Structure formats: structure tokens, C-alpha cells
Amino acid sequence: MTLLRIGLNAYLLSAPSLRGWTRYTVNLLAATNWGLEARPTDAEDARFAFWLDTWKLIAGDPETAVASYEVLVLACPSEDSAPPPALFTLYRRGPRWTIWIRP
Numbered sequence: 001m002t003l004l005r006i007g008l009n010a011y012l013l014s015a016p017s018l019r020g021w022t023r024y025t026v027n028l029l030a031a032t033n034w035g036l037e038a039r040p041t042d043a044e045d046a047r048f049a050f051w052l053d054t055w056k057l058i059a060g061d062p063e064t065a066v067a068s069y070e071v072l073v074l075a076c077p078s079e080d081s082a083p084p085p086a087l088f089t090l091y092r093r094g095p096r097w098t099i100w101i102r103p
Contacts, residue, residue, distance in 0.1 A: 004054060004065065006054075007051065007058050008065050008066070008069060010051070010055055011055055011058045011059060011065070011085075012066075012085065021052075025048070025055075029048075071102065072101060073099065073100070073101055074088055074102075075098070075099050075100075076100070077097060077098075078093065078094060078097055084100050088100035088101060
């Protein structure tokens with residue numbers, strides 16, 4: 001998965017706010033048990049800053065990023081109350097997942 005796709009996931013699932021993105025990214029890094037991201041390094045701040053730059057790139061033009069990966073459906077855990085970007089409309093709320101579609 002490319003860094004741009006990882007950034008797009010973070011943008012879409014964090015209710016495109018910087019606070020939401022930071023929470024999502026910190027939780028993602030804390031839950032990672034394999035690969036380079038799981039290894040403690042002196043470069044953590046630089047890696048976090050690089051991810052932030054990617055998120056800012058996507059946040060600046062989310063429609064292009066969504067279109068380039070042809071994202072048509074977005075499923076978010078139901079307990080997340082924040083709506084996704086305006087590119088999506090609510091399709092169905094369920095007990096565990098809320099489904100959003102791109103018209």
C-alpha cells in the first residue's frame with residue numbers, strides 16, 4: 001500500500017480534521033506490531049511529520065485523491081459519530097458499521 005493510500009485512509013477515517021487524523025495516526029502506530037513502524041527509532045518525529053505532510057496534501061484536494069483510488073464505498077465503525085468528507089452520502093447505519101457511498 002502506498003503512503004498516499006495510507007494517508008487517504010487516515011483522512012477518510014479521521015473525519016477530516018487535524019485532531020482526528022492525529023488520534024487515528026497515533027492509535028495506528030500504537031497498534032502496529034510488525035514492520036518498520038513497530039520498531040522504535042530516532043526517526044519517529046520525522047516519520048510522523050512525513051505522514052502529516054501526506055495528510056495535508058490529501059486534505060488540500062480530497063476529491064482528486066478519492067477519484068484516483070476510485071473509492072466508492074466507505075465503512076466506518078458505528079461508534080464514530082464524525083461524518084466523512086462531503087464527497088460521501090449516508091447509505092445505511094447499522095449496529096456495528098455505518099456505510100457511506102460516493103454518488
